[in-house]
Amino acid sequence: MKASVILAHPYPKSFNHAIYKTVNETLAETGTAAFSHDLYEENFNPVMTTGELGSDKSDDRLVNQYADELVESDYLIFIHPNWWGQPPAILKGYIDRVIRPPYAYDFPEESTGGGLPIEKLNGKHGMVYNTSNTEADREDSYFGDPLDKIWEKCIFGFCGIKKYHRRMFRIIADSSEADRKRWLEQVRSDITEIIK
Ligand SMILES: Cc1cc2nc3c(=O)[nH]c(=O)nc-3n(C[C@H](O)[C@H](O)[C@H](O)COP(=O)(O)O)c2cc1C
Numbered sequence: 001m002k003a004s005v006i007l008a009h010p011y012p013k014s015f016n017h018a019i020y021k022t023v024n025e026t027l028a029e030t031g032t033a034a035f036s037h038d039l040y041e042e043n044f045n046p047v048m049t050t051g052e053l054g055s056d057k058s059d060d061r062l063v064n065q066y067a068d069e070l071v072e073s074d075y076l077i078f079i080h081p082n083w084w085g086q087p088p089a090i091l092k093g094y095i096d097r098v099i100r101p102p103y104a105y106d107f108p109e110e111s112t113g114g115g116l117p118i119e120k121l122n123g124k125h126g127m128v129y130n131t132s133n134t135e136a137d138r139e140d141s142y143f144g145d146p147l148d149k150i151w152e153k154c155i156f157g158f159c160g161i162k163k164y165h166r167r168m169f170r171i172i173a174d175s176s177e178a179d180r181k182r183w184l185e186q187v188r189s190d191i192t193e194i195i196k
Pocket of ligand 1: 015086130134
């Protein structure tokens with residue numbers, strides 16, 4: 001079993017980094033090979049180029065590497081905070097540039113791109129860990145939890161991933177040491193339960 005683990009948070013002392021560390025430690029304990037990337041640390045460029053948009057190839061070494069790893073992985077694990085109901089821009093750039101044809105989905109040759117895609121990531125398991133500072137009631141009733149729709153339907157679903165697991169940890173701003181410890185235990189047990 002292999003996993004791609006992608007972290008998008010700029011601050012090394014963040015709770016997101018603690019999640020990333022726990023995921024990586026637990027994967028190692030379960031004997032799962034991991035392609036782990038801290039996008040800020042690796043200085044990933046999120047901006048798609050003109051040439052890249054019209055082509056199946058990229059000149060960016062990281063884009064090609066991440067895409068190859070995505071295809072090779074059984075588990076795709078993303079860790080990021082809720083920023084305006086969306087992933088941070090650096091991860092949005094990863095989604096645009098890496099989760100793309102011909103790796104993650106494609107269109108039939110005769111298609112204009114207007115129809116349904118050919119799903120290329122079938123059978124993989126998508127996992128997302130999010131953090132936020134909004135109460136669950138307000139997130140669900142007022143904002144509609146956009147990150148859930150983005151990951152489950154717009155990204156994983158579009159590429160054929162039906163096995164989906166997501167956790168939102170909140171409220172980070174008011175959390176105690178004990179809360180964070182308990183949350184990291186949940187991450188640890190998710191990984192050991194799901195990745196067998
Ligand atoms: C640019 C920006 C936008 C944010 N937008 C939201 C938001 O829409 N909803 C929310 O609940 N929290 C929002 N937050 C708060 C972050 O989600 C919160 O700081 C983070 O999840 C805390 O995790 P950390 O300790 O790992 O940084 C935002 C923070 C920043 C910096």
